[in-house]
Amino acid sequence: HKVIIVGLDNAGKTTILYQFLMNEVVHTSPTIGSNVEEIVVKNTHFLMWDIGGQESLRSSWNTYYSNTEFIILVVDSIDRERLSITKEELYRMLAHEDLRKAAVLIFANKQDMKGCMTAAEISAYLTLSSIKDHPWHIQSCCALTGEGLCQGLEWMTSRIGVR
Numbered sequence: 623h624k625v626i627i628v629g630l631d632n633a634g635k636t637t638i639l640y641q642f643l644m645n646e647v648v649h650t651s652p653t654i655g656s657n658v659e660e661i662v663v664k665n666t667h668f669l670m671w672d673i674g675g676q677e678s679l680r681s682s683w684n685t686y687y688s689n690t691e692f693i694i695l696v697v698d699s700i701d702r703e704r705l706s707i708t709k710e711e712l713y714r715m716l717a718h719e720d721l722r723k724a725a726v727l728i729f730a731n732k733q734d735m736k737g738c739m740t741a742a743e744i745s746a747y748l749t750l751s752s753i754k755d756h757p758w759h760i761q762s763c764c765a766l767t768g769e770g771l772c773q774g775l776e777w778m779t780s781r782i783g784v785r
């Protein structure tokens with residue numbers, strides 16, 4: 623099952639990918655291009671593409687879209703200023719033909735940061751409840767401790783077989 627991990631630069635995408643793979647925090651630097659790893663959850667194989675989120679790289683996200691079953695959108699919950707940009711990117715993706723059948727998992731990451739937005743605040747800002755044409759789920763998490771990541775993966779595995 624193909625998964626793409628998207629979100630703005632510094633959101634924590636690469637950190638999440640390697641937490642999934644090794645249950646460890648790896649030292650990351652901004653991703654140029656992508657990383658790809660296979661993650662197995664309860665006999666379900668996910669091929670996860672972690673894509674660089676810098677502004678100059680976002681226009682090429684669409685080259686990763688074909689055959690994607692899951693979009694993991696990672697949000698930096700402390701980055702209030704740029705949540706509007708995340709919102710634009712989210713709705714641009716949802717409108718894309720190649721992602722018509724994709725389900726969306728939103729990770730409200732960096733919940734360890736003081737003063738961060740809650741998953742409920744992010745959900746309201748992104749108007750997730752208005753999304754009717756894609757299954758979606760929001761999960762708060764902290765990539766540094768791994769908290770919340772398993773629950774996100776469980777939602778993904780629960781979706782398989784529904785379609």
Ligand SMILES: Nc1nc2c(ncn2[C@@H]2O[C@H](COP(=O)(O)OP(=O)(O)OP(=O)(O)O)[C@@H](O)[C@H]2O)c(=O)[nH]1
Nearest residue numbers: 631632633634635636637650652653675732764765
């Ligand atoms: N406090 C805190 N820091 C985090 C968390 N997750 C990631 N970080 C830090 O955020 C920074 C960016 O993480 P990356 O995983 O490299 O971000 P990215 O989304 O892959 O960024 P690009 O590759 O540039 O798109 C790193 O310094 C991480 O250690 C978290 O849950 N809490």
Ligand SMILES: [Mg+2]
Nearest residue numbers: 635636652653
């Ligand atoms: Mg990265």
